[in-house]
Amino acid sequence: MPATGHEKAAQVLLPKAVEQLRRLLGSEAVLCDGAVFAEYRDPFEGPDARDHQPAVVVQPASVDEVQAVVRLAAEEGFHLWTSSMGRNYGYGGSAPVVNGAVVLNFRRMNRILEIDPAQGHVRIEPGVSFRQLYDRLRADDVPLMMSVPDLGWGSIIGNALDHGYGYGVLGDHAGALCGLEVVLSDGELLRTGQGAIPGSPLSSSHRRGFGPSLDELFKQSNLGIVTKAGLWLMPRPEVFAIGTIQCVQEADIIPLIDMLRRLLQDGVLQGIPMIVGTPAESETSDAGQAPFTLANLKTVLRPGRWNVRLGLYGHADMVAARRAILAQAVAAIPGAELELRTYPGTAGPEEVEPRDYISAGIPNQVLLDRLKGTFGESFGHMDFSPVLPCSGEAALRLDRAVREVSARHGLIGPVGMLLNQRSMVAACMLMFDTADPARVATARTAMQELYQQAQSWGCAPYRAHVALADQALGAFSFNDHALARTYGRLKHAFDPAGILSPGNHGIWPESARS
């Protein structure tokens, strides 16, 4: 099976290569040690970590420089690990699968290249963060609204290429990209879709060209390095209404998800509603070590056994119609409570309540601040995020599995679910104290057990920590792992020497096969 037997021995980066990188990019763009360098390790790896260590971090400032780095890597035989900002902390940050990689980081390539309010898109580089684009749109009073994830410091392109979600109308961020510029492993430049036509006015507006669309090949993969992308944004709505549905009974989750799924498919609800499950009052067995207790966890979660966060967007009359239909549907669930706050479409951080920032498309760090406030500065987490059927039964099964596995390992973690029209993506954190190496190891063991549980349901994570990528892909085993073998075939076609991010999402070059 492809998920085992890879040659993961650390590569050794020669001092000569470091010198050449400095000559290509300038000394300040090559980080080898110190506090800034440390940001590119797994932020939650614990003090004893030996795996997934970068050798050097390079920060090119242009596509030319990216091409030069890739060509040097091919000549000198070192490999690269691409990480746009490195902020996906729950999955390992910038940490490479294989020790000793040169981390290619995009924080210096952060230009907003185009903003088109009429066509509803922007074109950006991978170092542009949610916060940065938001500030620019506000400063220029551009009538477009963003979809943002839980934390606003990350790269928009990095999040989208990782199949990340936000919560707005275009909350499937991978699906909101349109038209990529990609550096291939031989340093050649590829533009996908309409962007391959010289002088195209549609690079960021129409997804397909002629022949197969290649954009998806460069998401969750290591077949190329994305250096530019178009991103679709929705027009700034006349009004938006943000709020919650609260349910008190465990069994309410069945009619609750049935109702939400139907209204999402009908187009009454928009974006990606998020359900959080709070442990029932009866759960008093606090296996965790303070401050990692269920009691503390409950203080950061919203009230009720199940709490849905959602938003309605658009013309005032449309939002009123959406709201009336939703209210009627919520009223059919005894005890369920709907609460919505309406804002004008222009409302910014001054007018919007902080608890409504995410659904209002305002990037922020509120969640991280609260978690650190409750659990301390050495708080860490690892994320369990299987794709599940969009049903209450699947939600209950997830909830039980996470509670049972965490309790058995003395861990705690909130259970969240992001609702698509036809599936859910779980967002569950296992939380621990990174100062204690034993707790870090325990979290990893618990996560592996959760992966096994998911597999028994016919399900698998949609993202995974770098240490668990092979296991995650291992679940996709139909026909003797035909999918992983096809990935290997693609890797060989695009990057035969295995220069680019070997092991990313379980995709290995043939040279690494045992």
Place this chain on the structure above:
Amino acid sequence: MPATGHEKAAQVLLPKAVEQLRRLLGSEAVLCDGAVFAEYRDPFEGPDARDHQPAVVVQPASVDEVQAVVRLAAEEGFHLWTSSMGRNYGYGGSAPVVNGAVVLNFRRMNRILEIDPAQGHVRIEPGVSFRQLYDRLRADDVPLMMSVPDLGWGSIIGNALDHGYGYGVLGDHAGALCGLEVVLSDGELLRTGQGAIPGSPLSSSHRRGFGPSLDELFKQSNLGIVTKAGLWLMPRPEVFAIGTIQCVQEADIIPLIDMLRRLLQDGVLQGIPMIVGTPAESETSDAGQAPFTLANLKTVLRPGRWNVRLGLYGHADMVAARRAILAQAVAAIPGAELELRTYPGTAGPEEVEPRDYISAGIPNQVLLDRLKGTFGESFGHMDFSPVLPCSGEAALRLDRAVREVSARHGLIGPVGMLLNQRSMVAACMLMFDTADPARVATARTAMQELYQQAQSWGCAPYRAHVALADQALGAFSFNDHALARTYGRLKHAFDPAGILSPGNHGIWPESARS
């Protein structure tokens, strides 16, 4: 440049291979001549055609049989040309790029494998037509609504794999597929996305797995043969309202498209509105030969200089809100007239006016019947369908180019545009009498001129007749045709011997490179 120099010499299919095909599939599944065989030639090729001729047509009844045919092709060295139903007449029907191919046709693989009203999807084989699925949904009173293209006889999967459009809420048919089963060139079976997890409940519900999503690789391509797919359908709405917006002035197209684009992006309008341009009254120069005259063309088009066909779907209150916002926007264009007919969501062919069938998701042949009634049984067409900016300026430029080029060649053709949220796809037919070989050739020449015009705008067709595929892909020339070279790299990785549909969408195996 990759668009020239391919080895297109007809292959010679040995009698032995035909015998082996008969043994594998049964004699009745191997067509070599006669009227049924003739259906798989280009229906509009004209009487003197020599190119794009199939040698044999095979009709497997199962995935096993498809695998067996692919393995035989690899052993015997003949190539296959996949065509689900062969109904995309404007682009060549089932005709292969290279003479002498074995056409692999799916009419006998037409099972509806799953219908899930709650999750909003079906799972089907490529021989299922729009008509067939509609009849089944009606017979079983399944509360789902289809999106259908202009003619209802074609394959749903074939249309979607060709990036085809319908007009419903999920009118981007390629985007409505979810989870493919694919036979690769070595006969191996691949399942994409969630379907690669044994026992997955989400094959047809969630698009991505872990690692890059491969579905797009098998659309408009020749990298594998799709044998099953999930398809998303919208819930049957409470009501739908179908109708038109009519504008009389040529210049109205500018505010008209601005208004429609904004309402599409806002989520007020749904689906794919279609605009048809009727030649102005002043255009009296009737270069065409009867019955192919502008006067006759006008009788099949809707009234007004520009006529938009659209539909609104959903809860009655939502449709009312959509309608009021639309009516107010139309009122801002002097002289524009909005006409809408409202139906209950359950309305079928008996209740809905035939002119509203398409937007009501009812498959039909009305358009073809009318065209044959007006232009005769030997009526043929070739389709010009560039992707364009979603703007009135682009519409006017298209309209002028089609009128000018057709008039110069003594041809006629309607100008249509399908509106996406951020782009338009033109749908223009050049019409001719297929009984006259000179007219067929003229249409092809005119089409090539139109391709060149589109390229001067930075635009290219989204689909093309098999005879023009290389030219269509040739426009995507950035960085010395990096896109086409990447297609070649993929072709080599997936089908090194070039067995599957060589030349499809300009994708050639390396063995065919000069």
